[in-house]
Amino acid sequence: MKNKQIAFGIDIGGTNTKMGIFDLEGKLLSFKTIPTAKIGDPALFIEQLAQESQQMLNSELEMKLGDKNIVGLGAGAPMANYFTGSIEHAPNLGWTNVPLKILFEKYFLCPSVIENDANLAAVGEKKWGSGKDLTDFVLITLGTGVGTGLILDGKLYRGFNALGAEGGHIIIPHEKKRLCSCGGMNHLESFLSAKGIKETISELTHEEWTIEKLGTLFRSGDLKATAIINQIATELATGLASMGVLFGPQAFIIGGGVSKLGDTFNQVVQKKLDEHIHFSLKGKIKILAATLSSDKGAIYGGAAHIFDEVSK
Ligand SMILES: [Zn+2]
Structure with missing residues (x-):
């Protein structure tokens, strides 16, 4: 049975x-x-x-x-x-x-x-989703926080005592100072969590937009929205470039609620990643959307x- x-x-x-x-x-x-x-x-x-x-x-x-x-x-x-x-x-x-x-x-x-x-x-994407045919990838969830799951050599990698694979808390260089939910400063999560993105929207527009509104305006070619997307895609790509050079994955798979910004956002992230990553990896790591339901x-x-x- x-x-x-x-x-x-x-x-x-x-x-x-x-x-x-x-x-x-x-x-x-x-x-x-x-x-x-x-x-x-x-x-x-x-x-x-x-x-x-x-x-x-x-x-x-x-x-x-x-x-x-x-x-x-x-x-x-x-x-x-x-x-x-x-x-x-x-x-x-x-x-x-x-x-x-x-x-x-x-x-x-x-x-x-x-x-x-x-x-x-990450385990779900490996078994049933976008990572099915991959042996090495990093799953990034953009939501309330920023989480990462590493599949290395076909297996989930947790680090000693399961304290690793926390890519949301890598430090990214930035002209601004922004506090992370963990108490650290300028972690990827400070800029790419839903709260972080809303903070960036407010800094650049002095208005309160939802993430959905940002996505809609961006897809319609709005200049302010495009500037915001370029900024957050660069912030994300900076973090991914560090992870990429360390793990050499085949792909970064982006999931979580913020990933509803859609494929056009992922294309900008791909472009920024290839601009920022080490020359040996340019054009070699794909940005993919998670295929299992984002939430x-x-x-x-x-x-x-x-x-x-x-x-x-
Ligand atoms: Zn943090």
């Missing part, structure tokens, strides 16, 4: 938690978003997620938690550590020393893996990760 096997992909975010049920081919069978409970005992929240997932199983698949066809679950959360199975400290969630893997296995009655969300998105990348990756893990 191999074709009946399913897995959960879960993404615990600072505001909402997304849950999906997937089959082996990466088809999303059921999806739900619920607010993340940041107050109170995290164990109660995981128990609540298990109850929600039971409802999803009932209505879509006539299955119960504990069913042998449930392969497991892969969950992403800020600062989630694959090796320890815990979150040591996640300021966005207000969680400290949460044994997340143990809690998931207790309430969901199946094996689990936990990762940071960008790592999961559901981590849940696809969660399911992909547990399917891979149990088939090892």
